[in-house]
Amino acid sequence: MNALIDHRLRRSWTEEAAGAAPLPARAARWLDQRIGPVVPGGAPADEMPVKIPSPKLAKPAEEALAKVVGAENVLVDDPARLARATGLSYLDLLRRRSPSADFPVPDAVVLPADPDEVQAVLDACVQHDVGVVPFGGGTSVVGGVAALRGEKTSVIALDLVRLDALVSVDAESRIAVLQAGVRGPEAERLLAGHGLTLGHVPQSFERATIGGFAATRSAGQASSGYGRFEDMVTGVRLATPRGPWKLGVAPASAAGPDLRQLAIGSEGTLGVITEVALRVRPAPPVRRYEGYALPGWAAGAEAVRDLAQHHALADVTRLSDVDETEVSLALNAGLKTAALRRYLAARGVRRPCFLIVGWEGTAHDVALRRRETARRLKASGAVRVGKALGESWRHGRFAGPRQRDTLLDMGVCVETLETAAYWSNVDELRDDVRAALTASLGRSIVMCHISHAYETGASLYFTVLTARDETDPVGQWQRAKAAACEAIAGLGTISHHHAVGVDHAPYLSAEIGSLGVEVLRAAKSTVDPTGILNPGKLV
Ligand SMILES: Cc1cc2nc3c(=O)[nH]c(=O)nc-3n(C[C@H](O)[C@H](O)[C@H](O)COP(=O)(O)OP(=O)(O)OC[C@H]3O[C@@H](n4cnc5c(N)ncnc54)[C@H](O)[C@@H]3O)c2cc1C
Structure with missing residues (x-):
């Protein structure tokens, strides 16, 4: 059966084109100089027909699922199935733009209403x-979320969109x-309520x-400041x-290994997961974001380590390397970049690394913490750029995925990858990953930032821009990503937060x-003996 891969699906983030983030006109010229031919103002291809396999869900299974959630919540139409066929990696976006016959698509989308229905759906899936x-x-x-079926003849996407409630609040705890x-x-x-x-x-x-x-x-x-999700x-x-x-009865426990941590990250x-109990905090009355500039990566990483090891990190602490700082100066329409460069050069910072710091809390708490962070940063040689840079970052913090759609339209290969390492490995890891990506991609921009810092180490987040190889766009990125993963192994983790x-x-x-x-496989075979859950992922 034919279906249309429509505009909404191909332009992944800007659903119904809401909140599109166009790039400033100078961005195309700048990219052209740095990475080769790009297509200014390039547009996504027209809607195109795509052949997707017809649903393979057997009638008895479909009926059993409809009995649990209602027939209106078992969707077998092509647009519904296509919309849950992939995530949002660069390769996913390429697949959405030029889908081929091997595009794995779920046989149905099932929409349970509550945890009991989720359980009943799983029971039906075990049975069938x-x-x-x-x-x-x-x-x-x-x-x-790739719709892999493993050894099963059919697979459903279990969309949890209807589990949308705040179940309870224990304000005291x-x-x-x-x-x-x-x-x-x-x-x-x-929660704001x-x-x-x-x-x-x-x-x-x-x-x-x-x-x-x-x-x-x-x-x-x-x-x-707030911690990782786990x-x-x-x-x-x-x-x-x-x-x-159900797991979790007390704030801490010595009742054997923490099985919550087995569930978290189980992908x-x-x-x-149907419900999550979460530590919450009073909504902060004050949010203050500022920017600093450091003279190069080594000085910047050292400054962040100093903050982390003296408990002086701001809630948001994000250090860009020289390349990422250059890109934000080139692509950010909101900053007065020429004046900023002059200001920094006058203070001896010619190749700046921007550091964004943001505090949230009561006015008193923010003032106190800000003073200590500022004191330590000054001692590390940081130049204060001020609120404009911090606020510019805060307001543009969700523009990245939207700009990615625009860059893809312009023929740019744009993707990110991330890792984390102990401080003693951070610089070597960054150098190795950059070298691996550049060797694989040739003319490219490889940027890096630290956005999660710990006493013992930090995350490294890389963004890559290069002209898309239109003859083999998938292979181009697969080879680069494999080279980066090889470079990471042994020095850092294969994923700090994107998962496996x-x-x-x-x-x-x-x-x-x-x-x-x-061990993971053994746990899986205990809770999922017939292997219905998320075939082909994690282990
Ligand atoms: C532009 C962009 C920016 C991103 N930025 C960040 C970032 O700053 N930090 C970060 O941590 N991640 C980031 N990510 C990655 C991604 O957003 C995270 O992995 C996120 O936690 C996934 O949530 P989701 O609801 O979209 O899950 P999905 O993508 O729907 O699923 C992710 C995995 O979890 C499983 N899963 C989903 N829901 C459940 C459930 N209820 N029970 C069991 N399994 C489930 C899925 O099967 C899948 O394996 C980014 C992704 C994009 C595209």
Whole structure:
């Protein structure tokens, strides 16, 4: 059957073109000089027909699922299936733009209303031997929601969008329970009604869900202050092929290994997360964001380490390297860049690395913490750029995915990858990954930033821009990514927050050992003996 891959699907982030983020006119010229031919103002191809396989869900299975969720919540039409067929990696976006016959598409989309229905859906899938891909916001960039069927003849996308409630608030303990399908902005809106915040703001905030954050061990942009998502989870409720499973009864426990941490990061392979109990905080009355510039990467990384090891990190602490700083100066329409360069040059910073610092809390708390951060940064040689840079970053923090759509239209290969390492390895790892990417891609811009800092180390997040090889765009990126992953192995983690999915699975045993992989497989075979859950992911 033919279906249209429509504009909405191909332009991945800007659904219905809402909030498109065009690049300033000088950006195309700048990119042309740096990476080769780009197409200024390039537009996505016209809507195109795509042949997708007809649904293979057997009638008895479809009827059993309809009995649980209602026939109107079992979708077998092509647009519904296509919309849940991929996540949002660069390769996913390429597939959406030029889908081929091997585009894996779920046989049906099932929309349960609550945790009990999720359990009943799993029970039906066990009975009919149907694969299940849990689907939150579909923002995975590692193939986590690819509709792989493994050994099953049919697979469903289990879309949790209807699990959208705030279940309870324990104001005394500062714990809120949210259902898995609640998206970032809605979680904050629901909590704001109680004067609370979660403070988890990844760049995918607008679309990603509470269940997805937990399933992937997500880290938000303010992780230095609020912690990573797993730091916020106090309890988790799952549906599994063996039945319901609830974990978390106290703030800390010595009752054996922490099984919550097995569920968090299980990427839909051990169960479907239906509710998450989360540590919440009072909504901050004051938010203050500022920018600093440091003279080069080494000085910048050293300054961040100093903050981390003296408990002086701001809630948001984000250091860009020279290349990323150059790109933000070239592509940011809002900054007075020439004046800024003159100001920094006059203070001896000719190749700046921008550092964004942001504090959230009461006026007193923010003032106190800001003073200490500023004192230490000054001692590290940082030049204060001021509020304009911090606010410019804060307002543009969600523009990246939108600009990515525009860059793709212009014929640019644009992708990100991330890792983390101990401080003693951070510089070597950054150099090695940059060298691997550049050797593979040739003329390219490889930028890097630290956005999550710890006493013992930091994350490294790379963004790559190069002219797309139109003869083999998929191979071009696959080779570069493989080279980067090889460079990471041994020095850092294969993923600091994007998770494993399909893309990083080949590198997992290098990190946790083949015994570690066996342990995960053993856990999976206990809770999911017939292997219906998220085939082909994680292990
Ligand atoms: C532009 C962009 C920016 C991003 N920025 C960040 C960032 O700053 N920080 C960060 O951490 N990540 C980031 N990501 C990655 C992604 O947003 C995260 O992995 C996110 O946590 C996924 O949430 P989701 O709801 O979209 O999950 P999905 O993409 O739908 O699913 C992710 C994985 O979790 C499983 N899953 C989803 N829901 C459940 C559930 N309820 N129970 C069990 N399994 C489930 C899926 O099967 C899949 O394997 C970014 C992605 C994009 C595209």
